[in-house]
Amino acid sequence: MHSYSGDPLFLEPFWMQHLASSALVVAGWHQMSYTYGGKSFFSKELAKVVRKVHASVGNAVTQNRFIIFGAGSTQVLSAAVFALSPENNSSPAKVVTSVPYYPVDKQQTQYFSSQKFKYEGDAYRWNNRSDCSSTNMIEIVTSPNNPDGQLKKAIFHGPNVKTIYDHAYYWPHFTPIPAPSDEDVMVFTLSKLTGHAGTRLGWAVIKDETVFNRMMIHMRMNSMGVSKDAQLRAFKLLNAVLEEGTxxxxxxxxxxxxxxxxxxxxxxxxxxxxxxxxxxxxxxxxxxxxxxxxxxxxxxxxxxxxxxxxxxxxxxxxxxxxxxxxxxxxxxxxxxxxxxxxxxxxxxxxxxxxxxxxxxxxxx
Amino acid sequence: MHSYSGDPLFLEPFWMQHLASSALVVAGWHQMSYTYGGKSFFSKELAKVVRKVHASVGNAVTQNRFIIFGAGSTQVLSAAVFALSPENNSSPAKVVTSVPYYPVDKQQTQYFSSQKFKYEGDAYRWNNRSDCSSTNMIEIVTSPNNPDGQLKKAIFHGPNVKTIYDHAYYWPHFTPIPAPSDEDVMVFTLSKLTGHAGTRLGWAVIKDETVFNRMMIHMRMNSMGVSKDAQLRAFKLLNAVLEEGTxxxxxxxxxxxxxxxxxxxxxxxxxxxxxxxxxxxxxxxxxxxxxxxxxxxxxxxxxxxxxxxxxxxxxxxxxxxxxxxxxxxxxxxxxxxxxxxxxxxxxxxxxxxxxxxxxxxxxx
Structure with a gap:
């Protein structure tokens, strides 16, 4: 009996009941290229349907925002940390999360730590410390929180503070939706929306073009974009989500x-x-x-x-x-x-x- | 007229001619979980067919070797560099490539550089230097080489040297196959074998279990495994490759x-x-x-x-x-x-x- 993994199989029966709208046929010659039309690693059509789903749920503002895809929220969160770190700085940005925090944020940031950023533990430990006002801080806010489901807000604010909102669970499945989120960097994932964890398809909704461009560079450096098969699957599933109404x-x-x-x-x-x-x-x-x-x-x-x-x-x-x-x-x-x-x-x-x-x- | 990208669309006509063996149908409820049978992020069936393809071509020894998948050879190469770096060392491993080298090796290693490893440029520049015998070196050998197609061999050898063979182009399409390669870490990719660059499916064949385990950790930290949709597509395409003989x-x-x-x-x-x-x-x-x-x-x-x-x-x-x-x-x-x-x-x-x-x- 393993209750440790967040494997979202509770949605499997829904998809079994909706075979027609969610089945996918892929021809062998379909979408072989690295890019869509020689331009982007990311499907514009997928970005469109993502915006439609957010609009229909009312959980995030996506108008005039950039959307980027990655291999699950895992890769997207990492891309955001890299992109929000100062490019040329003698001391690394402090990456913090508040207890209880999602363990992957800590593990991943420690694993990739470099001169750009360093994991610095519990956000509360740094709060009100004078040396923080002059340091670059990146706070990852998981809201609803994993593990406890609470709607969290950032602890840090100010000119040297960047905030990443991990909204993986900000869907009516798991929480009331008080208002559409309108944060600078908001991260979502297919796995907690449709349950397709194995597809590894996450996205970020981003206000600032420079941050978006730096995240694009990360995605190129890390994996030369993201699987088109994953994007196609997500496209089909999100269209099925819309087709099935609520x-x-x-x-x-x-x-x-x-x-x-x-x-x-x-x-x-x-x-x-x-x-x-x-x-x-x-x-x-x-x-x-x-x-x-x-x-x-x-x-x-x-x-x-x-x-x-x-x-x-x-x-x-x-x-x-x-x-x-x-x-x-x-x-x-x-x-x-x-x-x-x-x-x-x-x-x-x-x-x-x-x-x-x-x-x-x-x-x- | 863009002749700069390695987008392998020359194989598209082959797949158009082989519709039946290569088409794929995916039900909406298919393979939603993070893992296969609660165990691995990676499909054992895919690893089996990869071994069969190598055996039929005779380009790599895979018996008693570990196989790991990643989002294209890009992510797999990065995983290998991380995994081959010393875990606790005061000075970072020197990562080298010999001119002319594949640009991504340099760009990616510089991007992810940390206390674990640092890109140190042209391998020839370090050859015969006495300070190398005591330093950890990682040499990436692209063979056949990108850009010039030559079958390359490692320049460095010795107890502190780790070598990664990038064999993306080691297929009969591009080069004579003199013998099955039997290196410690060999990297391949679907994009240069079947032409499906957008699927982002690469793999490594690895001799040492410790290196394999460290690459598994990398794949977990980086993207929680690799897209199952990409693995399924690769599985279907590699089976079609086998079905079509030569x-x-x-x-x-x-x-x-x-x-x-x-x-x-x-x-x-x-x-x-x-x-x-x-x-x-x-x-x-x-x-x-x-x-x-x-x-x-x-x-x-x-x-x-x-x-x-x-x-x-x-x-x-x-x-x-x-x-x-x-x-x-x-x-x-x-x-x-x-x-x-x-x-x-x-x-x-x-x-x-x-x-x-x-x-x-x-x-x-």
Missing amino acids: GIFDFAYQTMKSRWERLVQTVSLSNRFSLQENNPQYCTFYNKVRQLSPAYAWLKCEREEDKDCYAVLEAANIIGRQGNLFGAEDGYVRLSLVRTQDDFDILIERLHKLITEGDGDKTM | GIFDFAYQTMKSRWERLVQTVSLSNRFSLQENNPQYCTFYNKVRQLSPAYAWLKCEREEDKDCYAVLEAANIIGRQGNLFGAEDGYVRLSLVRTQDDFDILIERLHKLITEGDGDKTM
């Missing part, structure tokens, strides 16, 4: 909402565990006040003796992700709620057994 | 051979230009002595006053790539011979006009 959002929201409710119900059977806060907000997509329906549970072991929450769950055959990976304490574990229905059912069953059969309940 | 190699070799012969004939009309040497070798694939049938012409302007060969050609509306991009003199220009037949015909026509109408011929 269908995919309704399916995804209902699925995630009902999973969250079952989880809350299970966890509430004891005081041994707690879940993240879930404050209702107005959702402009559904025109109503909604709770989160998050992709992950940010579970806390509440007992003094359960400091290693991962081990507690592992003993019950539930494999989550340790809190310390997210810069948090090991009293926390992230559980994935986006996998297949079977996986989710087994998770609930084992959690229920742990909670009701554990000695904790005898003392309730 | 068909694609016969088509590609005949096309490139006849283009080379037309070019040689045109250039030989004057002494103003010369082409790279083309020494015949025994080809184990065709069981005969063969000349190169290279992907590029490495054209030299022979006249004293034609120091800027790019400008000479540009005036005749032929756009090549300047010699200095390859670390060579600007008396050289690279012309691409792998584009469409129309592009090639226009190239020959303009070159013919330049040669026969230019004042050079009056003095012949």
